Every structure is written in structure tokens, then in C-alpha cells.
Amino acid sequence: MRVGVLTGGGDCPGLNAVIRGIVRKGVQEYGYEFTGFRDGWRGPLDGDTVRLDIPAVRGILPRGGTILGSSRTDPLTVESGIRRIKENLAKSEIDALIAIGGAGTLRVAARLVDEYGVPCVGVPKTIDNDLSATDYTFGFDTAVGIATEAIDRLHTTAESHKRVLVVEVMGRHAGWIALHSGLAGGANVILIPEQRFDLDQVCAWVTSRFKATYAPIVVVAEGARPRDGEPARPSGVGEWLAEEIERRTGNEARTTVLGHVQRGGTPSAFDRWLATRFGLHAIDAVRDGDFGSMVALRGTDIVRVPLSEATARLKTVEPALYEEVGVFFG
Known part of the structure; x- marks a missing residue:
């Protein structure tokens, strides 16, 4: 099996840790091959790829940013965008795609699965921590x-x-x-x-x-x-x-x-830990054929939730939680 990986949206500490976790487990335990797509959804749109193997991910755990590059490209707004993605995935012999990103990136992945049959698994990424289906996001x-x-x-x-x-x-x-x-x-x-x-x-x-x-x-x-x-x-x-x-x-x-x-800069120990676990569980979801799912943190467990649920609403600060800190104002 050959798996594609992309990172979309704003850069975020921990992206490289996810990529490393995906590739290390996918190669060592499942014998998969990996292709990275450059600059978010622009990569599969244009067929811009890079080989991902164990040497490619060596030493990237503490690095900030993403070795794949990123962008806010939305293929759903590009003429013939879905057709181009499908054609380029076929040319690269991609059997499944892992999309690492925030709400925008994952909404695209959800639609690609539900409406166009593109096999995708999502990994949540945002420093804002505003994805409702996971307790925390790395970064x-x-x-x-x-x-x-x-x-x-x-x-x-x-x-x-x-x-x-x-x-x-x-x-x-x-x-x-x-x-x-x-x-x-x-x-x-x-x-x-x-x-x-x-x-x-x-x-x-x-x-x-x-x-x-x-x-x-x-x-x-x-x-x-x-x-x-x-x-x-x-x-x-x-x-x-x-x-x-x-x-x-x-x-x-x-x-x-x-x-x-x-x-920017190097991710914290917690973000390295969480991002690595997300990567390990994302490749497990691919192995299980659980497309249309996203890995999420619930308590200390990594679970899978539907991509549609993960992107349905933003997670915002509840009034009661904000009121708790009010005692320190003034």
C-alpha cells in the first residue's frame, strides 16, 4: 500500500512529529510506502510530491514547521479541482491519504470522502485548540x-x-x-x-x-x-x-x-507526545480502512471520530470557565 500525507493551513509545532510517527510505524510494522504532498492541498492538485521514508523523517521530531510545506489552498474552489486530485492520486499510485490540518483542511477531507469517495483519514492540528471533537490539538x-x-x-x-x-x-x-x-x-x-x-x-x-x-x-x-x-x-x-x-x-x-x-519554533514535550501518538493512530486507521475518520484525544486515550463531527462546530470557551478566572481581574 502507498499512503499520501499532506499538511495544510497554518504551520504548527508538532507537524513533523506526526509525519515521523506515520512513516515510522507504517514502514516498520505494515511495510507501507509513503508519498508526501507539498504545500497542503496544492500538492495533490498539482501532483507535487516528495518521497517519504525513514531517512526522510530522521531528526525531525524537535523541528517546528513542516518538512512538507503548507498552504491554505482549497481544491473545492478550484475549477476541476477534485478531478485533478483523483488523477494525481492515481498517477502516484496512492491508496489512501492522511490530511493533517485544522478546520479548513479537514472540511475538505470530509467532503472528499463523503461526496467523492477519496479515502482520507484526518489528524487535527491548530494552535487555537478550537476543534470540538478532540480535548486538545497539538501546537x-x-x-x-x-x-x-x-x-x-x-x-x-x-x-x-x-x-x-x-x-x-x-x-x-x-x-x-x-x-x-x-x-x-x-x-x-x-x-x-x-x-x-x-x-x-x-x-x-x-x-x-x-x-x-x-x-x-x-x-x-x-x-x-x-x-x-x-x-x-x-x-x-x-x-x-x-x-x-x-x-x-x-x-x-x-x-x-x-x-x-x-x-513557530520547536514543539513542547507535550505536543511532541500528542503529535506522535496522533501519527501512530492515523496509520492504524488507514490499515483498518477507517476512512472518513479523524484521530482525537479523549482524556488520555486516542480515539477515532467522524471527520464530519470533527468539523461541525468550533470549540469555544464556555462562559462558566471564563468566569472562573474573573477573580484575578483588576
């Missing part, structure tokens, strides 16, 4: 660790200069990174997309913090927005928020946007 732990370290470092600068520091982290639709890193880093305000914030309340928390002789740290997810009636930029909410805090409170405020640094 999330690394992103939280990077953000937490940044917040730790910024505390001393905030206190030295007695200024507000706003830390903008990733999270367009879900506030998991902001919630986890903000709590772990001792932030005084955490703002997430799931809960529109009251700017007056944020400024009150900032003022209260200064009265306690501490300089506040505000962690804001990139998708967080104020309540209706208070304008915010469609991007750059951190900079807008710092300007508003300074204008309304009279306290100097600065912004740090962590951006892509959150998803």
Missing part, C-alpha cells in the same frame, strides 16, 4: 508556553515603567490561548472573542491595579471585540485597546503583539 501547548513566557517577562517591564502592557495573542474565534496563558502568566485582565468586553470596566480594572501599586498586564485575543457602540479596528485590537486605555485612564500603555512567534 496549543507550545503556543501557550510561548505566550506565558512573554507575559512573565513583560511583568517586570510594566512594573519598572509603571505602564499598562497589552499583550495580543492569537485566537480569532476562540480564546483558549488567551485564557490559558493569561491565567498562567498572572494577567490582570483577559479578553476573549466569546465574551464582548466593556471598555469602561477594563479601564476600571486597570485603575484599580495601579491603586494597588502594580502595573497591569492585559491579555487580549486577536478576535476579542468591545460591546456594541464602541468601535474597534477589524485587526490590531491590541493597539486600539492600548490607545483607548491610555486616553481614558491617563496611564501610559504599550502593546506587544506576539503574532506568528506563537506557532
Whole structure:
């Protein structure tokens, strides 16, 4: 059997660990051969391939990014996209395809299985941790660790200069990174997309913090927005928020946007562990012919769930969980 592998969407720490797990077990235990497709779904669209064998995956476990490259190409929006994929899979003698990616990549895989009969297995990947069918996605732990370290470092600068520091982290639709890193880093305000914030309340928390002789740290997810009636930029909410805090409170405020640094570099130990296990179980799903499934973490077990279930809705922060951390605001 020959198995194709692709990585789609944004790069993420742990992608190479998945590839390594798939290839090592597939070659050593099942005698499979592997073909990598470059740059996400563009690879099977254009027939752009690379050989994957044990020497190719040697030493990649601690490397960030993906040796296969990635893109946000959607073959469903490309003219004759499905026909081209099927033709190129046939030319490369591919019997099954493993798609590693987030919601967008996996939605394509789900449709390819359900509507076009392309044999696919999915592996969940996103630093945002917003796929509902799995407890955690690899890359999330690394992103939280990077953000937490940044917040730790910024505390001393905030206190030295007695200024507000706003830390903008990733999270367009879900506030998991902001919630986890903000709590772990001792932030005084955490703002997430799931809960529109009251700017007056944020400024009150900032003022209260200064009265306690501490300089506040505000962690804001990139998708967080104020309540209706208070304008915010469609991007750059951190900079807008710092300007508003300074204008309304009279306290100097600065912004740090962590951006892509959150998803770059070497994966954490947890993400290496989780990504490797996902890879091992993904190739097992291929062996079992369980196409249309995605591997997922439930507790400490790796299970299989339908791709359609995995991409049906985003996993967002529940109000009760957000309320738990409110005791630390201000």
C-alpha cells in the first residue's frame, strides 16, 4: 500500500512529529510506502510530491514547521479541482491519504470522502485548540508556553515603567490561548472573542491595579471585540485597546503583539507526545480502512471520530470557565 500525507493551513509545532510517527510505524510494522504532498492541498492538485521514508523523517521530531510545506489552498474552489486530485492520486499510485490540518483542511477531507469517495483519514492540528471533537490539538501547548513566557517577562517591564502592557495573542474565534496563558502568566485582565468586553470596566480594572501599586498586564485575543457602540479596528485590537486605555485612564500603555512567534519554533514535550501518538493512530486507521475518520484525544486515550463531527462546530470557551478566572481581574 502507498499512503499520501499532506499538511495544510497554518504551520504548527508538532507537524513533523506526526509525519515521523506515520512513516515510522507504517514502514516498520505494515511495510507501507509513503508519498508526501507539498504545500497542503496544492500538492495533490498539482501532483507535487516528495518521497517519504525513514531517512526522510530522521531528526525531525524537535523541528517546528513542516518538512512538507503548507498552504491554505482549497481544491473545492478550484475549477476541476477534485478531478485533478483523483488523477494525481492515481498517477502516484496512492491508496489512501492522511490530511493533517485544522478546520479548513479537514472540511475538505470530509467532503472528499463523503461526496467523492477519496479515502482520507484526518489528524487535527491548530494552535487555537478550537476543534470540538478532540480535548486538545497539538501546537496549543507550545503556543501557550510561548505566550506565558512573554507575559512573565513583560511583568517586570510594566512594573519598572509603571505602564499598562497589552499583550495580543492569537485566537480569532476562540480564546483558549488567551485564557490559558493569561491565567498562567498572572494577567490582570483577559479578553476573549466569546465574551464582548466593556471598555469602561477594563479601564476600571486597570485603575484599580495601579491603586494597588502594580502595573497591569492585559491579555487580549486577536478576535476579542468591545460591546456594541464602541468601535474597534477589524485587526490590531491590541493597539486600539492600548490607545483607548491610555486616553481614558491617563496611564501610559504599550502593546506587544506576539503574532506568528506563537506557532513557530520547536514543539513542547507535550505536543511532541500528542503529535506522535496522533501519527501512530492515523496509520492504524488507514490499515483498518477507517476512512472518513479523524484521530482525537479523549482524556488520555486516542480515539477515532467522524471527520464530519470533527468539523461541525468550533470549540469555544464556555462562559462558566471564563468566569472562573474573573477573580484575578483588576
